[in-house]
Every structure is written in C-alpha cells, then in structure tokens.
Amino acid sequence: MQDKIKKIRIQSASEINLAENSKQLENFRIKYLGRRGEVTLLLKDLAKLSPKQRPQIGKLINDLKKEIDSSIKTRNEEIKLKSAEDGEGDWIDLTMPGVKLPEGHLHPTTAAIQEITEIFSKIGYTRERYPEVETDWYAFEGLNMPKDHPARDEWETFFFSPKIVLTPHTSSGQLREMEKGKLPIRMINISKCYRRQSDVSHTPMFYQFEGLHIDKNISIANLKGTIDYFIKEFFSGKREFRLRPFHFRFTEPSFEIDITCDICQGKGVLENGQKCRLCKEGWLELGGAGMVHPNVLKAGKIDPKKYSGFAFGWGVERVLMMKPGMNIDDIRMIYKNDLRFLEQF
Numbered sequence: 001m002q003d004k005i006k007k008i009r010i011q012s013a014s015e016i017n018l019a020e021n022s023k024q025l026e027n028f029r030i031k032y033l034g035r036r037g038e039v040t041l042l043l044k045d046l047a048k049l050s051p052k053q054r055p056q057i058g059k060l061i062n063d064l065k066k067e068i069d070s071s072i073k074t075r076n077e078e079i080k081l082k083s084a085e086d087g088e089g090d091w092i093d094l095t096m097p098g099v100k101l102p103e104g105h106l107h108p109t110t111a112a113i114q115e116i117t118e119i120f121s122k123i124g125y126t127r128e129r130y131p132e133v134e135t136d137w138y139a140f141e142g143l144n145m146p147k148d149h150p151a152r153d154e155w156e157t158f159f160f161s162p163k164i165v166l167t168p169h170t171s172s173g174q175l176r177e178m179e180k181g182k183l184p185i186r187m188i189n190i191s192k193c194y195r196r197q198s199d200v201s202h203t204p205m206f207y208q209f210e211g212l213h214i215d216k217n218i219s220i221a222n223l224k225g226t227i228d229y230f231i232k233e234f235f236s237g238k239r240e241f242r243l244r245p246f247h248f249r250f251t252e253p254s255f256e257i258d259i260t261c262d263i264c265q266g267k268g269v270l271e272n273g274q275k276c277r278l279c280k281e282g283w284l285e286l287g288g289a290g291m292v293h294p295n296v297l298k299a300g301k302i303d304p305k306k307y308s309g310f311a312f313g314w315g316v317e318r319v320l321m322m323k324p325g326m327n328i329d330d331i332r333m334i335y336k337n338d339l340r341f342l343e344q345f
C-alpha cells in the first residue's frame with residue numbers, strides 16, 4: 001500500500017506540473033480525486049487493512065489527497081497568470097445582452113402622496129411639510145385646546161416631555177403656515193403623524209394630508225366644492241361621500257367626511273353575508289374638516305373679521321385603501337414590509 005501511495009505521489013506531481021490548461025487539470029483531478037479516482041479507491045481499500053495499520057496508512061492517503069488538491073490549485077493559478085500575461089484571458093462577448101436587475105417601485109403610500117399633491121396643485125395648493133416632533137402649542141393649545149381639555153384625549157399622543165410631542169395630526173402645521181404672514185393661504189401639508197393606536201383601520205404611524213385655505217369670503221360652499229373635486233379625481237368618480245356633523249375645537253362648524261367603503265361596496269355586508277370588518281356599516285371615515293375657528297385665526301395673527309377659511313385633515317392610508325380595486329381590508333398590511341403584498345401595486 002505504501003509503495004502504491006509513493007507511486008501515485010510521483011506520477012500525479014509530474015502530470016500536474018506538465019498540465020497546460022484548466023481542462024487538463026480538471027481531468028487529473030477526476031483521475032486522482034474523483035469518485036472512482038486512484039486516491040479515492042485507496043481510501044476504500046483501507047477497510048482491508050488490519051486495525052493496527054489503518055490509522056498510519058489512512059494518514060498517508062489523506063496527506064496525499066491534500067497534496068494533489070493543493071498542487072492542482074497552484075498550477076491552475078500559474079496557468080491563469082500565464083494566459084493573462086500572454087493576453088489570452090477568458091473571451092468576453094461584448095454584444096451579449098446584460099443581466100436585467102430587478103426593478104423596484106414606489107411604496108403605495110408614496111405613490112398616493114404624489115397623486116394627492118398633484119390633484120391639489122391643479123387647484124393652486126402648495127405642498128408644505130412641518131415638524132414631526134412638535135410643541136404642545138402648535139399641536140394643541142394654539143388650536144383652541146387648552147391644557148387639560150378633554151378633547152385632547154382623542155389624539156392618544158406620544159409625549160417626549162410635557163411640552164414636546166410626536167405630532168398626532170397635521171393640523172399642527174396650520175398655525176405655522178399662518179405665522180408666515182402671507183395671505184391668501186392655500187397649502188396642503190402632508191406629513192407623518194403618530195398615535196397610540198393599532199387595529200384594522202389604525203396604525204401607530206400614519207400620514208395625514210391637511211388642506212388649509214384662508215382668504216376673504218371663504219364659505220362652507222368652497223369647502224364642499226373642494227372635497228367633491230378631490231373625491232371625484234382620486235376615486236375616479238366611483239365613490240360617494242357624506243359630511244357628518246362633528247366637533248373639533250379648531251373648526252366651527254366641523255364635519256367628518258365618510259365615503260362608501262370599497263371592501264363591501266357601501267353595503268356594510270360582504271358577499272358571504274358577513275359584516276364588513278373594516279367599515280362595519282358601508283361608510284368609512286376619511287377625516288375631519290370645518291371652517292377655521294376665529295380663535296385659531298387670532299392665534300395665527302389673522303383678523304377673523306377680515307378673513308375666513310376652511311381646513312381638512314384626512315388619512316393618506318385610508319384614502320389609499322378606498323381606491324377602487326385596492327381591496328385592502330386591514331391598514332396594518334401597508335406597513336408590514338411584506339414584499340408579496342407590496343409587489344402587487
């Protein structure tokens with residue numbers, strides 16, 4: 001057995017050294033180390049030896065295996081180097097078509113924000129952005145919600161400190177816009193908002209878009225016309241809406257706007273007879289609206305005797321979910337980062 005090992009060592013070393021290309025080297029690898037290679041067969045023959053001889057001969061065979069493997073690698077590097085020096089590298093076909101990289105696309109929320117911005121820009125609204133970390137004054141107090149007023153509870157706010165919050169709504173941008181001192185105002189503030197909420201129609205982080213229009217002689221008719229225009233544009237004329245009287249401290253009168261639900265087609269009941277788990281009654285709330293309260297105009301240094309205005313604040317994800325054909329019955333899906341969901345859009 002030892003003679004055989006010696007013979008293979010000498011023979012393989014000389015053959016490998018004389019190899020001129022990687023194809024020949026591969027043939028030698030198969031000849032010695034392949035499944036039926038000479039070294040592999042030696043290993044199989046080990047079983048025929050006595051238990052005493054086996055460890056010593058086994059070690060010799062394993063050393064030989066490593067030696068051959070290492071010489072093949074070394075010779076392969078030498079061949080590559082030589083062919084590179086001789087200018088005979090691998091042939092590249094420059095006319096072959098390239099590998100197509102997978103193409104991404106915008107997140108559905110981003111696409112909705114772009115569409116909303118465009119729809120309002122057509123009627124003269126400019127997009128603004130205001131801080132996500134906000135002071136109590138802009139988020140509540142300046143909006144006619146004094147400290148400890150119970151209305152604040154509805155905003156289920158994250159506090160950094162008693163005076164600093166994660167903004168719970170885009171209405172905090174209203175006073176900041178008024179403070180610029182430029183009139184008339186036609187702004188759309190689209191920003192992230194945060195609340196301690198999570199269920200089929202709420203996420204802890206969501207986007208709102210807040211419209212604010214202040215000028216002379218602005219009335220509810222202007223507000224209703226603007227909502228009507230947006231709903232027709234965004235939902236391609238396929239949704240009905242209603243204004244429901246409501247109470248906000250910063251608008252008077254105030255409304256909530258509901259539209260017919262896309263999941264149950266406004267029926268409140270699914271085809272299988274079950275209650276719609278999203279809207280439960282055929283109408284889904286999109287957001288609030290109303291005529292800007294005189295106290296808010298005063299806080300923004302605008303004279304309520306000369307100017308009036310309306311504001312509205314709606315959820316971006318809610319309007320996105322109601323787009324015809326979207327079929328999203330749980331808002332939390334939008335932020336699960338599940339590619340199987342996102343790639344559908």
Ligand code: FA5
Pocket residue numbers: 154168169170171195197198201202203204205206208210248251254285286287288289290311312313314315316317318331
């Ligand atoms: C407000 O936030 C008022 N600032 C809206 C407003 C603006 C009224 C201007 C009057 C004038 P509300 O809390 O109802 O209102 O929220 C408005 C909309 O934001 C909701 O109808 C919903 O579409 C969306 N929204 C609120 N909370 C969440 C949430 N946790 N997840 C997803 N969307 C939400």
